[in-house]
Amino acid sequence: MGLAEKAFLWAFSWLDTRFRIQDYWGMSKDSYHSMHRQMPLTHAEKYKLRIIWYWYPLYCLGGISFLAFIILVITGTILGFYYVPGGDLESDPTPAYASMEFIMLELPFGYIIRSIHHWTTHFMVAAVFLHMCRVYFTGAYRNPRELNWLIGVALMFFTIFFGYSGYLLPWDSLAFGAATIGINMAMATPLIGEWVANAMFGGTTLTGQTVVRMYFLHVFVLPVIVTALILAHLFIVWVQGIAEPH
Numbered sequence: 259m260g261l262a263e264k265a266f267l268w269a270f271s272w273l274d275t276r277f278r279i280q281d282y283w284g285m286s287k288d289s290y291h292s293m294h295r296q297m298p299l300t301h302a303e304k305y306k307l308r309i310i311w312y313w314y315p316l317y318c319l320g321g322i323s324f325l326a327f328i329i330l331v332i333t334g335t336i337l338g339f340y341y342v343p344g345g346d347l348e349s350d351p352t353p354a355y356a357s358m359e360f361i362m363l364e365l366p367f368g369y370i371i372r373s374i375h376h377w378t379t380h381f382m383v384a385a386v387f388l389h390m391c392r393v394y395f396t397g398a399y400r401n402p403r404e405l406n407w408l409i410g411v412a413l414m415f416f417t418i419f420f421g422y423s424g425y426l427l428p429w430d431s432l433a434f435g436a437a438t439i440g441i442n443m444a445m446a447t448p449l450i451g452e453w454v455a456n457a458m459f460g461g462t463t464l465t466g467q468t469v470v471r472m473y474f475l476h477v478f479v480l481p482v483i484v485t486a487l488i489l490a491h492l493f494i495v496w497v498q499g500i501a502e503p504h
């Protein structure tokens with residue numbers, strides 16, 4: 259046995275005695291084979307369809323939403339290296355606005371990265387909405403897919419909230435206008451209004467704290483929630499397969 263093989267076996271048995279890799283590997287292989295896995299066959303093959311249903315192109319919309327999300331994560335991570343979440347209204351320009359100016363005017367390819375992030379957001383909101391319409395009009399929300407529909411409703415809400423929180427981050431006059439509408443809507447809500455304004459806008463009036471709050475929601479809280487929901491959503495699609503269109 260060569261040195262490389264010996265090192266591999268040593269490392270593998272070291273990990274296996276601690277993490278039971280072989281047992282878990284065996285278990286996941288068994289469950290893989292026992293599930294109704296439709297992956298290798300296309301839908302048309304599985305159900306012996308002789309015509310390609312004319313709605314089929316619209317079945318890409320879920321995948322397009324997912325692709326948009328991946329692009330947003332990548333471009334957002336790059337923007338995150340340069341963006342400064344400072345909305346202190348005393349300083350002119352605010353640190354947030356100054357960092358946006360830096361990204362747009364000085365950072366090499368900065369304006370391209372920001373534009374891709376901006377336009378992919380619009381693209382994702384549209385794709386998620388149209389995907390929801392496709393699911394509705396093909397009746398794919400029915401038994402047994404009710405839970406995935408509900409996860410989808412949450413994803414639609416969080417996608418829009420993602421867009422809104424990002425819109426506030428440049429802290430320019432558009433952001434300030436949108437934040438004013440948002441906080442007024444929150445404050446106009448009976449009973450929980452003040453609590454919602456504090457939780458989402460960092461107070462009952464707009465301050466520098468609003469930007470920090472939106473920033474943390476945008477780059478940590480929402481990504482964690484949306485990633486978990488997308489994984490659950492896709493796992494359920496994988497287990498249940500795509501709904502039959504007839």
Ligand code: HEM
Nearest residue numbers: 317320321323324390398399406407410411413414500501
């Ligand atoms: C981030 C947002 C979303 C992503 C990435 C996503 C992704 C996907 C993907 C890849 C599929 C496989 C079939 C297809 O592509 O059409 C799917 C199916 C499904 N989605 Fe979504 N989706 C999202 C939002 C939604 C929304 C807003 C709803 C409804 C309120 C929804 C409900 C469903 C249902 C019920 C299925 C099963 C459809 C079938 O079996 O034909 N999804 N989703």
